[in-house]
Amino acid sequence: MWKEFRAFAFKGNVLDLAIGVVIGAAFGKIVTSIVNDLITPIIGIIIGGLNFSGLSLVVGDSQIKYGSFIQTVIDFLLTAASIFIFIKLLGRLKKKEEDKPAAPPAPSREEVLLTEIRDLLKQQRQES
Template sequence: MWQEFKKFAVKGNVIDLAVAVIIGAAFGKIVKSLVDDIVMPFLGILLGGISLTNLKLKVGEAAITYGVFLQNVVDFFLIAFVIFFIVRLYKRMERKEEVKAEVKVDQKEELLREIRDLLKTFNQTTK
C-alpha cells in the first residue's frame, strides 16, 4: 500500500496540482488586496461613502448583518471579474507570441517551398 501511495503522490499531475494550489493561494491574496484596497474604496467613493458591511436588521436583541453578506457577494463578483480580465490579457499576449513564432520562417524553408511550388507548376505544364 505504501508503494502504491508513493507512486500516486510522486506523479507529475499531483505535484503540478500542488504547485498550482500554492500559486493560486498567493495570487488570490493579490486579487483580494486589489479588490479590498483599491476597487472597493473607489466604489465606495462613487456610491457616496456607503459601506455595505454596516447594513443590518435588528430583530429584538439579534442583529442580522445582511450587509456583510452583500459585501461578500460584491467581493466575489469583483474578484471573478478581475481574474477574468487578467486571464483574458494573458491569453491575448499568448496569442501574439504564437503569431510572432509563426511569422518567423527560416529562409532555407522558404526557399525550399518556392522550389517545390516551381516544380509542381513545371510538372503540370509538361504533362
C-alpha cells in the same frame, strides 16, 4: 500501502496540481489586495463611501446581518471581474505570441546539396 501512496503522490499530475494550488493561493492574495486596497476604495468614493457591512435587521435577540452578505457578494463580484480581466489580458498576450511567424525550418541535407548543384550548373553555363 506506503508504496501506493508514494506512487500516487509523486506522479507528475499531482505535483503539477500542488504547484498550481500554491501559485493560485499567491495569486489569490494579489487579487484580494487589488480588490480591497484599490478597487473597493475607488468604488466607495464613487458611490459616496457606502459600506453595506453595517446593515442589519434585529428580530428579538437575533441579528440578521444582511449587509455583511451584500458586502461579501460585492467583494466576490469584484474579485471575479478582476480575475476575468487578468485572464483575458493573458489570453491576448498568448495569442500575440502564437501569431508571430515561426522561423523557417533549416534546409535539409538534400536541399543543401541540390542548391550546391544548381549553383555549380549556373556557374558552368556562365563560363561557357
